[in-house]
Amino acid sequence: MSQIKDQMPALIMGGSLLIYGLIAKTGAMLPMAKYLGTHKTMDLQVTLTLIVGCIALVGAIVSTTRKSGTSNIDIFVLRPLAGIVFILVLAMVIRWYAEPLMKITSVALQPLLGFKIYKVLNLNYVVLGILVGVVLTNTWGIPKFAAEGVKCARFVLKMGVIMLGAKYSLAELAKLGAYSVLLVGFFVLGTVFLVLWLGNLFKQPKSMTGVLAAGMGVCGVSATVAVAPVVKAKAAEMAYTIGTILSFGIICMFVFPTIGHLANMTPVQFGAWAGTGILNSAQVAAAALAFNSVDIETLKVAEIFNITRVLFLPIIVLVLATWFGKETGQKLTFKSVVIDKFPVFIIGFLLLFFLSSMGVFSPASHYKGKYIDVSYSERTQVTPEGLESLNSAMAANEFSGLTPKQLEAVTDLVKQYQIAGNFADRNDKKVFEQVGRARMAELEGVLAAAKGKQLTLSADVKEALKHAVKQVHKESRTVVALTDFMIWFFAFGLIGLGMQITKKSITQAGGWPIVIGIIAGVTKATLSFFVVLWLIKDVVLN
């Protein structure tokens, strides 16, 4: 009887999830999902709630029928199950309700405040997850049935870091010249050593300093999680680091665009500066768009500089493993650092990154799963109506304002029905793709000129060109699915991480980490500002 009582939370959560999934399956929740902007996730909502609901019910029933022991099933599945389901339910509420509601409220408050509060405070699932965990553990406390599940948080966060590898490809690094990679590397390592020095100066715990160095040097959440086990950082120290990075990013989001305009930076220079100086990728994108919302080049450069930092993650792990070992008085050989201290899950990150770079998940040149495919395909062709509009425009001499290259791209589109290379070069993949991509860039130029009122094109022609460009922009379903897994792993892990942060641990950490973070952040931003102005001219991307 007491076993049934113990399993009651899992039974209630499992039953509720099944009911939710079944109601969602009927489509009754679609109007609300449309209002929240989550209607595209309805299939996922149904699948996830039904699967998790069933697992919770089966797990609870099995637990009631057998005596709890010390077998692997008991330790890793049955005992933590209720807690895992509890955190998953919280993650679902955050991803499907709290985050969209935050966005809607922010948009509604924008006329009053003059800015979108969710963008400024970066109130996405990362922050909301940690906050929910911290609030829960410091108010009502973690429910007794969930305690074992919370212990899985760090493990699931590691899975998120491994999955992160699938999102990137070496082609990203190749887009930046060696010069720029050196620049990024210099600032990553420079910041890490600066934070280590400051931590020593302000007599901070080694674990706090180590995790803060990784977070400030490489990039927010993933670097913090990756380095935490190496320097034995506690949950509160990890959360402190994430908080410091995000708070510093909020200030940067406002200050960077203003300084960029005052210094007359070019879009490329600003992109390079924001990508180097700001840590969180969402905040990098926000600053780049605030500086220049029309020229996509700023955002592209900023994102590529930002992403390149992630590739330094394994190097930083090695550096910090060596530093931490020496600081704690261990005698370290090369073998003990590289083999014994190097976390296995970072090898997983590298393995997925390698597979991604080899083109296993998506063509190797992909960018967060997006890539350009100009090979011959019926799906890539313009519609018959579009083709007719283009032919009519040709006959009516509507393209007279185009440059010779733009005109050649449009003529070829009409000839081949799609953006592609020359038919004669179809066996030479490299040349074929090069010509196709150049034609796509010319067509994008035509559309930009039409948008800027430098060209007058009919709506049908613009639509046909837009459609042709859109058709060669593909998205890998594999990388999208793997990224979704990564997001859910991070959401789960961060809620659990928040649940491990008590008031006492926060007061123990004190205010010094923020001071160190701000000094390091300001130093990096100032130095990179001058270096970018001095070294980066207009051409960065290869």
Next chain:
Amino acid sequence: MSDKEKKITIETGDSGKGTTELPASANTEELEERALSVFSSDRNEDITALVLCLLTAFLVLLFTKWLV
């Protein structure tokens, strides 16, 4: 009184069921760390995470690329 008899209390948070009493000679940092994980060591945790991720990647590839 020997070290084995001395007891100390470490903070393990709610997820580690509040506080735990341990012998003074115990490696408290390691124990505190383990109290926050279901795994007996970091290496086990990492290897399990890696295996599960590879399995996930394989299933994702199967259903989004190879079987489509």
